Amino acid sequence: MKRGGYRLYLLPSAVLFTAVIAVPFLMNLGTSFTKWTGVGTPEWTGLTNYTRLFADANFWASFRNNVLLIVAMAIVPTLLGLVLAAALFDYIGKKFGGRTASVLRAAYYLPQVLPVAVAGVVWGWMLHPSYGALNQILDAVGLGSLGQNWLGDSDFALATVMAIMVWFQLGYPVVIFMAGLQRVDPALYEAAEIDGASWWRRFRHITIPQVRQEIFVVLLTCTIAALKVFGPIFVLTRGGPGKATIVPSYFSYTNFFEKANVGYGSAIATVLALIIVVVTAFFLRFQDRDS
Amino acid sequence: MRSIPVRPGRWAVLAALVVLAVVMLAPFVIVTMNAVKSPADYAAGGPLSLPSELYLQGIVDFWQRVDFGRKLLNSLMISGAVAILAVVLSVLNAYALGIGRVRGRLWILVGFLLANTLPQEALAYPLYYLSKEVGLYDTQLAVIIIFTAIQAAFGTYLLSSVLGQFPRAILEAAEIDGASRWRILWRIVVPISRPTLAVLMIFFFIWTWNEFFLPLIFLIGNDNQTVPVALGVLQGERMMDATMSSASALLGIIPAVAFFLIFQRTLTRGVTVGAIK
Structure with a gap:
């Protein structure tokens, strides 16, 4: 088939991507070397923003929180999701029927359908210091002394956000891993069972190797989501109390739109973009080598 | 045994x-x-x-106070427009890359992947600035244009590999019959790929519905806001009592759960497709 002429089909996207992605990205990069309030002419300051950034305790705090959110949004859901998917597929599905397994799967998945900002609204209500339901539940079961101002106390705020994010993310790996397990030849499990392999051995030697590809995908997508997290922080804590739950995304947002430090905000966003691209490239390479 | x-x-x-x-x-x-x-x-x-x-x-009061019907309509309009436009663009791109195999397609694909991976934070301020320059700030059109690009980046990446597997014999037969490229695309490639395109369209719709960061920046006018932005901004407002706050949370939950129930079949089939994102 002739190749010429197909390029025309790329033209609308070429125009759109130049205007919406390429030019803004380069502008952001350029601005990161300047001091600019958003009006008037940016003043060239070279690497000043970056040197200031690496000496800024808030910047490091935001990345430390980001790492903890990767634990909450990628690592814990992946590990829990593996156990749950295997339990539903290889145990509940066999002993109690596929219907029970898919009802449970749907229950775990439900939080995932919410817009993440709405998930924040739900939990903001559940954890409200004066009328929140969680403290009342603790009271009702006689654990009232454990009640906290969950989001308003800087000792608890980040752990609370992490727990909420585990709740939000968990269903995604469960569904993906269960879909992956459908591919597995049932004879494999049957043979292992006849040989007397325990559930744990089947989990380690059949389940995990079979969904290897899915584990990569889930870890990559959830890690990127954790690096970009903004909505829950904005809705639940606005980075506070103090800077207890600040993340790079929210940190750049406040510099752009509240403090008029556009140059500094651009530097934060550029570093974040760089980290995300490097993490993606690393995962994809690792995956290539593996397969 | x-x-x-x-x-x-x-x-x-x-x-x-x-x-x-x-x-x-x-x-x-x-x-x-x-x-x-x-x-x-x-x-x-x-x-x-x-x-x-x-x-x-409580629900009625909250609905009227934030003009929730309007927010629903805004979200529907924005997400619907993005879903359609982004699928059209993805199809055009994937036709050139997957079937046309234009030169340099690997690099073009890497470009789309990169565009999909970049955090919106690294585009937000320039987009905000540019949209003000061209008079699109605080319009739904600006949000539609931006998310069409972001979703199409993913769609192109996915659909190019799907169309790369398209049966060549069908294309060659059509070409021998004298069909033009444009005709082959709309009369043969699109109808045959319809199931994939449907999944893609639903994903684009829901992803756009769920977006928060850029809509928060771009839609400051009450009349333009989407459901998540309106609820997110109102969260924790002093005038809201306990029951009204839970009414607002419920109004955010209902559309999301409704979409899930409506699209459940297609989504559980396609959730592994979405996993590549």
């Missing part, structure tokens, strides 16, 4: 998994319960009591 022993622990495993399911669902149940409770009822019984009667005034 010996039979598999029925372990006494099987009920314990089921119980543990059911308890987890209850914990996962508890916030939905508690929010719903309190959204249909009168403030007096709430004051008397707290958040955990069952509502003594179905009281919908």
